[in-house]
Amino acid sequence: MTYPCEIPPLEIGGLVARLPIVQGGMGVGISLSGLASAVARAGGVGVISAALVGFFEGEAEFFKNPTEANIRGLKRQIAEARRKAPEGILGVNIMVALTDYEPLVKAACEAGADVIFSGAGLPLNLPELRPEGAPTRLVPIVSSARAAKLVTQRWWSRYGLVPDALVVEGPKAGGHLGFEIEKLESEDSxxxxxxxxxxxxxxxxxxxxxxxxxxxxxxxxxxxxxxxRYLHQLGAAGVQMGTRFVATQECDASPAFKEAFLRARREDLTIIKSPVGLPGRALKGPFLQAVEAGEKRPYKCMYHCLRTCDYQKSPYCIAAALINAQRGNLEAGFVFAGANAWRVDRIVSVKELLDELLEEYCAAREEASQSPSTFSTTGARKRPSEVTS
Known part of the structure; x- marks a missing residue:
């Protein structure tokens, strides 16, 4: 692929992505093999979400043995993505809060995932879950310098390892957020x-x-x-994007899910208190309106998918709500979305999206070369190859 200007690659533990763009792992069922493989083929890092992935093996199989279905489903999604993108970099997003976190990490490694991204909790023991000899790279997702130091310090003292990369997720992300509600608008966040x-x-x-x-x-x-800006002003090695990839033809969500982004206005974005005990950013809709009005109560726990969820105290089952939304039934579910979802105005292919992003990147680069003061490079870091012992 030819790019309109030079853009630095992203290196994660010796793996080199031609584009410094990671597609966010979005569950439930928003980023599966279809989206991940398209991004990987185009030169970015494609990511499959492991959350409730077994549900897409069939409901009967899932309810018979959820963990086995999740393992089987994750391995199938990785294999399918690899078939479509044999040379691309493929990752899996596995939340620490998942009840079957440990077996899913092992399954992802066994299936040949290139990278595991792990957040929604601190992945303090992630290295010991990776089978011996597996080449899968390990990347924690954190929301603060304190969390980054805690995870890195634990890995170094206990395993003699450091993360292959760190994803730092700010308060404008979609889905579950690693901040207290009152700190989402804080300058420090x-x-x-x-x-x-x-x-x-x-x-x-x-x-x-x-x-x-x-x-x-x-x-x-x-x-x-x-x-x-993030690469050349703030020193990041790459970026992770979720919302933009929802609005692509290859995204694994239903057309109705994607169309919710097209209809969204700025005022439609809201912060909810999720049943898992974390705030989350979502789009307003009939389901969340019913929750706010006190009309929702779960009749049972569909599957204890998240360790931190107490369904008896929750107004709804988040697993069922997210699966319904993925299928396009927005009367019985809701859509997680990033703070900029209201800016989405069309559905494009992954290639068209990346071409647009690169054109904008190159325009910014050209402006910076003509007026260096416009884009300060304070905070720029050495590339991985420039760091020596």
């Missing part, structure tokens, strides 16, 4: 502030390990100009 702080706290571990730990910015990144 802003992604622009968190990225330099994370880079600073992990530098001593880079020096100990003799290798770089790429920092990937996530949450609210929408344009190619945003990508340029």
């Amino acid at each position: 802003r992604l622009e502030k968190q990225i330099p702080e994370v880079i600073k706290v992990i530098r001593p571990f880079e020096e100990k390990a003799g290798r770089s730990i790429p920092v990937i910015a996530a949450g609210g990144i929408y344009t190619g100009r945003d990508i340029y």
Whole structure:
């Protein structure tokens, strides 16, 4: 693929993606093999969400043995994505909060996933879950410099390892957020502030390990100009994007799910209190209106998919709500979305999206070359190959 200008690749533990763009792992069923393989073929990092992936093996199979269905489903999705993108980089997003977190990590490694991205909790023991000899790279998702230091310090002291990269997810992301509700609008929570702080706290571990730990910015990144800014102003090695990839033809969600983004207005975005105990950003709709009015109560737990969920105290089953939304039944479910979802105005192919992002990135680069003061490079980091022991 020919790009309109030079853009730095993203290196994760020796794997090199031609584009420094990670497609966010979106569940339930929003990013499966279809979307992940399209992004991987195009030169980015495609990511499959492991959340309730077994449900797409068939409801009867899922309810017979959810964990076995999830393992089988995850392996099938990875194999299908690999078939479609044999040379691409494929990752899996596995939430720490999942009840079957440990077996899914093992399954992803056995199936040949290139990278595991792990958040929704601190993946403090992730290295010991990776089978011995497996080449799968491990990337925690954190929301603060404190969490980045805690995870990296634990991995170094217990396993003699550092993360292959870190995703730093800010408060403008969609879905579950790693912030208290009252801190979502705080100046200290802003992604622009968190990225330099994370880079600073992990530098001593880079020096100990003799290798770089790429920092990937996530949450609210929408344009190619945003990508340029995070890479060249704030020192990130790459970006993770979710919302933009929902609005693609290859996204695994139903047309109705995608159309909800097209209809969305800025005022339609809201912060909900999820049954799992975390705030989440979603689009308003009839289901959430009914929840707010006190009309929803679950009649049973569909499957104890998340360790932190107490369905008896919850107004609804989040697993059922997200599966319904993925299928397009928005009367019985809701759509998670990033803070910029209201800006989506069309559905495009993954290739068209990436071409647009690269064109915008190159325009920003050209402007910076003509007026360096416009784009300060303060905070720029050495590339992985430039870090030595």
